[in-house]
Amino acid sequence: MADLVKKDIRYLGKDFAQFRQNLITFTKQYFPNTYQDFNESSPGMMFMEMASYVGDVLSYYTDQAFRESLLSGAQEEGNVLMLSQLFGYRPRLSSPAHCKLDVYQLVPAIGSGTAARPDYRHALSIQNGMEVLTEDDILFRTTENIDFNDNPETSVYETDGSGNVTYYLLRKQTNVVSGEIMTRDFTFTEPKQYDKILLPETNVLEIISVTSDTEQSWHEVNYLAQDTVFEDIANISYNDPELSQHRSSVPYILKLRRTPRRYVARVRSNLTTELQFGSGISSDADEEIIPNPTNVGAGLEYLRRTTTSNVDPSNFLATSTYGLAPNNETLTVKYTMGGGIKDNVGVNTIVNIQSVTYINDNSTVDLSTAKNSVAINNPEPARGGAEKQDVESIRQNAIASFAAQNRIITREDYTARVYALPAKYGSVSKAYVIGDTQQNTQDIDYPRDTIANPLALNLYLLGYDSDQNLVSPNNALKENIRTYLSQFRMLTDAISIKSAHVVNILVDFEIIPKAKYNNDEVLTRCIDRLKILLHTDKMQINGSINMSELTSELDRIEGVQSVPTIEIQNTTKSGYSNIVYNIQAATRNNIIYPSLDPCIFEIKNPNLDIKGRIVKP
Numbered sequence: 001m002a003d004l005v006k007k008d009i010r011y012l013g014k015d016f017a018q019f020r021q022n023l024i025t026f027t028k029q030y031f032p033n034t035y036q037d038f039n040e041s042s043p044g045m046m047f048m049e050m051a052s053y054v055g056d057v058l059s060y061y062t063d064q065a066f067r068e069s070l071l072s073g074a075q076e077e078g079n080v081l082m083l084s085q086l087f088g089y090r091p092r093l094s095s096p097a098h099c100k101l102d103v104y105q106l107v108p109a110i111g112s113g114t115a116a117r118p119d120y121r122h123a124l125s126i127q128n129g130m131e132v133l134t135e136d137d138i139l140f141r142t143t144e145n146i147d148f149n150d151n152p153e154t155s156v157y158e159t160d161g162s163g164n165v166t167y168y169l170l171r172k173q174t175n176v177v178s179g180e181i182m183t184r185d186f187t188f189t190e191p192k193q194y195d196k197i198l199l200p201e202t203n204v205l206e207i208i209s210v211t212s213d214t215e216q217s218w219h220e221v222n223y224l225a226q227d228t229v230f231e232d233i234a235n236i237s238y239n240d241p242e243l244s245q246h247r248s249s250v251p252y253i254l255k256l257r258r259t260p261r262r263y264v265a266r267v268r269s270n271l272t273t274e275l276q277f278g279s280g281i282s283s284d285a286d287e288e289i290i291p292n293p294t295n296v297g298a299g300l301e302y303l304r305r306t307t308t309s310n311v312d313p314s315n316f317l318a319t320s321t322y323g324l325a326p327n328n329e330t331l332t333v334k335y336t337m338g339g340g341i342k343d344n345v346g347v348n349t350i351v352n353i354q355s356v357t358y359i360n361d362n363s364t365v366d367l368s369t370a371k372n373s374v375a376i377n378n379p380e381p382a383r384g385g386a387e388k389q390d391v392e393s394i395r396q397n398a399i400a401s402f403a404a405q406n407r408i409i410t411r412e413d414y415t416a417r418v419y420a421l422p423a424k425y426g427s428v429s430k431a432y433v434i435g436d437t438q439q440n441t442q443d444i445d446y447p448r449d450t451i452a453n454p455l456a457l458n459l460y461l462l463g464y465d466s467d468q469n470l471v472s473p474n475n476a477l478k479e480n481i482r483t484y485l486s487q488f489r490m491l492t493d494a495i496s497i498k499s500a501h502v503v504n505i506l507v508d509f510e511i512i513p514k515a516k517y518n519n520d521e522v523l524t525r526c527i528d529r530l531k532i533l534l535h536t537d538k539m540q541i542n543g544s545i546n547m548s549e550l551t552s553e554l555d556r557i558e559g560v561q562s563v564p565t566i567e568i569q570n571t572t573k574s575g576y577s578n579i580v581y582n583i584q585a586a587t588r589n590n591i592i593y594p595s596l597d598p599c600i601f602e603i604k605n606p607n608l609d610i611k612g613r614i615v616k617p
Contacts, residue, residue, distance in 0.1 A: 278323020
């Protein structure tokens with residue numbers, strides 16, 4: 001049998017014209033005497049063009065399949081949803097609306113005359129999850145407990161004929177979020193690795209809880225290998241005697257809890273939500289089924305084998321490394337659904353209470369009157385409700401999420417994470433991150449020089465007091481931030497949480513007003529403008545003050561002819577920060593620079609600390 005001639009086949013054809021030309025060239029090269037009629041109407045050309053047509057279609061679907069496997073090129077919504085979740089981003093089906101809610105109740109007065117005061121024995125404690133309705137029956141729910149014993153706003157509600165107070169009105173403010181609460185039960189028999197359940201709704205907002213009929217809680221994680229979850233405990237003396245003194249500003253302490261009962265939530269291509277559980281199906285402890293020196297003999301006398309059976313390699317698949325699978329139990333899934341533009345309601349529209357649970361039902365006094373007096377109202381409009389994200393938004397958010405890797409790398413990452421701390425764990429008003437430095441002990445000539453420490457960072461923080469003045473964060477807040485950041489920071493990063501210095505300042509300026517303008521009005525406008533420019537919200541740790549910009553801003557105010565002088569001074573008077581700072585020495589080119597140790601400039605009392613004068617030209 002003669003050897004077959006090895007034919008040169010070209011694989012570069014991508015469309016109909018290229019396939020057709022390659023087939024014609026192939027026929028001319030290897031079958032020159034067999035077929036020579038390449039006329040458009042010949043039967044041979046018909047078969048070549050049909051083959052080119054099939055090749056073109058197959059090439060198209062090959063390209064489409066490859067493009068749909070890349071997040072940057074995928075067009076089908078189902079593929080974008082799948083790939084975005086592979087990148088670690090969970091798409092938003094819809095968004096709920098949020099707003100503040102005022103909650104009121106009446107309490108009787110005790111005492112008379114100037115000795116009258118509210119009887120806080122009638123003050124209620126309302127559990128979070130209170131369901132409230134708008135006039136159009138849009139459902140909202142509270143996200144935190146409401147305790148009227150905890151420093152409520154108090155006003156006189158009713159007096160008798162003699163002028164004695166009979167009832168006081170208490171007010172507390174809380175956060176509410178929209179969404180209808182749903183509950184579904186799922187029964188499991190024999191455990192299955194990576195078992196799944198499906199929530200049929202296409203607008204699931206949040207999984208509130210997953211609990212079993214044995215009162216075990218299951219926790220949502222980002223991935224099944226994540227074995228720790230955040231847990232908050234009430235900041236009371238019973239839980240932490242030392243940190244409970246800061247309960248007013250930090251009502252909860254953040255803790256990390258290790259749990260084998262966990263699940264991940266995913267969005268399917270049809271927009272339903274799927275819950276997937278772990279692979280652990282063994283009722284034995286992991287230590288009993290994983291080889292270790294106590295259950296595998298090593299030929300040494302003091303290592304005694306505690307099992308008579310061989311270790312099965314498949315046992316590794318039955319451990320709780322990726323969480324447990326439900327085993328002969330019923331899970332109750334509580335979640336919310338809804339959201340959208342319609343939830344963005346106006347002011348004074350959330351006025352009806354649908355359901356409420358009181359925590360202090362075992363009070364020693366009759367609370368029926370107090371409960372009947374509970375009323376609600378939203379002093380601000382609800383905002384944030386939005387429809388499902390479009391495909392392009394999901395793609396871009398997933399790419400950004402993947403780049404961040406859910407880790408803290410840059411200084412901006414640290415700052416963003418600190419500001420993202422939930423309010424119930426404390427509030428941070430200012431955050432600043434800088435690399436740590438240490439003294440250069442090797443430099444004999446300049447022993448005070450410092451060198452950078454690449455594996456350590458200093459995180460400088462400040463909080464607000466009740467008057468919105470800057471204060472150092474308390475230990476409870478620092479502990480919560482330390483716990484919160486531990487889930488995101490790099491293993492090799494060391495973080496020192498410190499308090500930034502607050503430098504209180506005074507502003508003294510002079511202006512020359514234009515003719516025919518009211519001097520007092522012009523001066524008031526200048527003071528109001530400086531209050532805005534130097535407001536605490538605009539000041540940052542390690543930020544400078546540009547005096548030229550302040551002068552320029554005052555020059556733009558209507559009625560100002562010129563600004564002869566503007567001066568900033570440091571003050572340490574009673575009630576102010578005791579930090580002494582040489583403003584004059586820190587000024588270069590009309591810019592006041594901060595100290596080497598991170599500090600922030602603050603006008604503590606703008607009404608008193610900003611002074612202006614009218615001078616004549």
